[in-house]
Amino acid sequence: MTNQRLLGIEDIRGLTGPEKIADLFRRLGYNTCGEEFDPEDVGLSDRHGEAVEKAYLIAQQDNGDPDLKVLLFQLRPEEWQEDSTASSRLKAIANQLGQQSTEFLLMATTDYNQLMLVNPRKAFDDNKNIKRHIRKLLIDRTNPTAFDRDRLEALAVNGKSPSQLYHAHCQAFDVEQLTKSFYRGYRDLFERLKAVVMEYNPHPYFDDADRLHQFSQRLLGRLMFLYFLQKKEFLAGDRQFLSHQYRINGFQP
Secondary structure, X not given: OOOOOOOOHHXXXXXXXXXXXXXXXXXXXXXXXXXXXXXXXXXXXXHHHOOEEEEEEEEEEOOOOOOEEXXXXXXXXXXXOOHHHHHHHHHHHHHHHOOOOOEEEEEXXXXXXXXXXXXXXXXXXOOOOEEEEEEXXXXXXXXXXHHHHHHHHOOOOOOOOHHHHHHHHHHHOOHHHHHHHHHHHHHHHHHHHHHHHHHHOOOHHHHOHHHHHHXXXXXXXHHHHHHHHHHOOOOOOOOOHHHHHHHHOOOOO
């Protein structure tokens, strides 16, 4: 029996403003606010405050110690020339916020087409000095994936205290967990692809299990490479190049 979905792909496509983002977190069980605030109110320096056009308190879980806040920063366009530029700014903001006892989930955007979610973390080096780093998830709102939906659903409250919820955030952004999730999905897709190839290509060539395996593996590998190029906007500058090509040729993606 599968767990009931909290979100659909269309819910991600609908994240066109702070109110919609607050609505999504409300569906995930958060105490949502959606209120605009002055970045100085959370201790950001003037340098970081000037990089922010608007800031919103999306949600606050304060039924524990420490509490947890979800903050959304609408960055000025020049702060997102590249994804790495925005990531560096969010890391610097996370470092300043890390001086507080409150835990955070940070979000950033400029035009609500790209959304960056950041999970700030604290650790200690060998000398017991605090080290801060981040894990992030970049969502293309105009072309969301099932993976994006799964990561957002992994942030659901589900009765957790703020500290438990923060640890759930860390797990949702954990590289090892993400890798395992990816390969589970890849394995399922690979088996489905082999079945479809056999069904629609009744040719003796595919009666050989090794040949079927190699063909399916090569096809998926090439599609993944094209998807990577598409995500980097290397295919005609179109983040939905493959879907558009399918439609142009009369297919449904």
